[in-house]
Amino acid sequence: MNLIKFPLLLLSICMLMAACFSGKKNTTSNEPVSLKNVFKKDFGIGTALNTEQIQEKDPKAAVLIPQQFNMATPENIMKAEIIHPQWDNYNYELADKMVSYCEKNNIKVNGHTLIWHSQLPLFARRIQSVDSFKTFFTDHIKTIASRYDGKVYSWDVVNEALNEDGTMRKSVFLQKLGDDFVTEAFRTAQAAAPNTQLYYNDYNNEQPAKRAGCIALIKKIQSAGVRIDGVGIQGHWHLGRIPLKDIEESIIQYAALGLQVMFTELDIEVLPRNFQGADVSQRMNTTASSNPYPNGLPDSLQQKLADDYASLFKLFLKYKGKVTRVTFWGVNDGQSWLNGWPIRGRTNYPLLFDRNFLPKPAFNSVIALKRK
Numbered sequence: 001m002n003l004i005k006f007p008l009l010l011l012s013i014c015m016l017m018a019a020c021f022s023g024k025k026n027t028t029s030n031e032p033v034s035l036k037n038v039f040k041k042d043f044g045i046g047t048a049l050n051t052e053q054i055q056e057k058d059p060k061a062a063v064l065i066p067q068q069f070n071m072a073t074p075e076n077i078m079k080a081e082i083i084h085p086q087w088d089n090y091n092y093e094l095a096d097k098m099v100s101y102c103e104k105n106n107i108k109v110n111g112h113t114l115i116w117h118s119q120l121p122l123f124a125r126r127i128q129s130v131d132s133f134k135t136f137f138t139d140h141i142k143t144i145a146s147r148y149d150g151k152v153y154s155w156d157v158v159n160e161a162l163n164e165d166g167t168m169r170k171s172v173f174l175q176k177l178g179d180d181f182v183t184e185a186f187r188t189a190q191a192a193a194p195n196t197q198l199y200y201n202d203y204n205n206e207q208p209a210k211r212a213g214c215i216a217l218i219k220k221i222q223s224a225g226v227r228i229d230g231v232g233i234q235g236h237w238h239l240g241r242i243p244l245k246d247i248e249e250s251i252i253q254y255a256a257l258g259l260q261v262m263f264t265e266l267d268i269e270v271l272p273r274n275f276q277g278a279d280v281s282q283r284m285n286t287t288a289s290s291n292p293y294p295n296g297l298p299d300s301l302q303q304k305l306a307d308d309y310a311s312l313f314k315l316f317l318k319y320k321g322k323v324t325r326v327t328f329w330g331v332n333d334g335q336s337w338l339n340g341w342p343i344r345g346r347t348n349y350p351l352l353f354d355r356n357f358l359p360k361p362a363f364n365s366v367i368a369l370k371r372k
């Protein structure tokens, strides 16, 4: 090699290495920008998966999911009603499929959920005797948590045990087993799944009163010497009304308990709604104005959604390390539960990907935070 070419070669190698280590996308590559890569050093990026997606029957989702997400939560198929339909009958087919699908695609599974008052099988709702109910409760956790120990990364051990004022919800679990059922659920899960992270999950638990109840609940578990690794704030929020201050305060206070903080069911409601939260038993009546954007979201609202998502992710980034996962409740707008709740048949736009799996302005605004 002659002396003129050598410095040029050296310069090219240095430029290539700089490009590789800068973390920025190679502008000549066609590789799509990916949430999981862009936030790789900050927190995990998850999505809820529905049955079709788990069964890989949705070809466009099958491309987008492994490209964008490194964590996933089954939207319904690990809930008691589906995985444990009868007293002595467990149905693992879809849960096993979820685990193998995620393993194949390097996606960590958050099991959802062991104990929840909603979507309980009929037989469990009919149990009268306290002893039988206790047996159901213990067997359910033991059987499922031990089967998937080390196969799922984490469990939402208990979901939505609190009322809005921070008191305990008068669920069937509370009525039959008393106030300690949450601690007992974690104790049983800890024994059955020593290699799995254990979380408490709720909605509106960033709100001061409910947060205080949630902290009391966590402290109770901890003071019983039982393991709890994290707390999930679901994050079903509303356009233009993201409670950023409460969210920040919650991250600080939950993290101070030694817990990981996760945003586990993130979506932003853009349609009219007269209440906050995600209590599935709440419904609204259809009116002439309940479905205002059947043919597309106006640009001004699209921009507002982008701004809301950017503010949220800015906050999550400020607390990276404390915030360990952000999971969207659905892959694209067309697949969101918010098209059917609290009013059936609406056209909603709460996520980062549109009905054709294309990134929305909100996707770009979130990515832009890391490209500055």
Ligand code: G3I
Pocket: 075, 076, 118, 119, 159, 234, 265, 278, 279, 280, 337
């Ligand atoms: O299983 C039946 C199926 O047999 C039937 O064909 C179909 C027809 O509509 O309905 C199916 O059940 C539906 C189920 O989703 C599975 O698709 C229920 O009607 C429907 O109510 C249920 O909704 C789920 C909801 O939880 C129920 O509690 C949503 O998909 C799911 O997104 C939502 O998720 C919850 C979290 O688990 C906890 N936090 C709140 C969040 C939003 O509500």
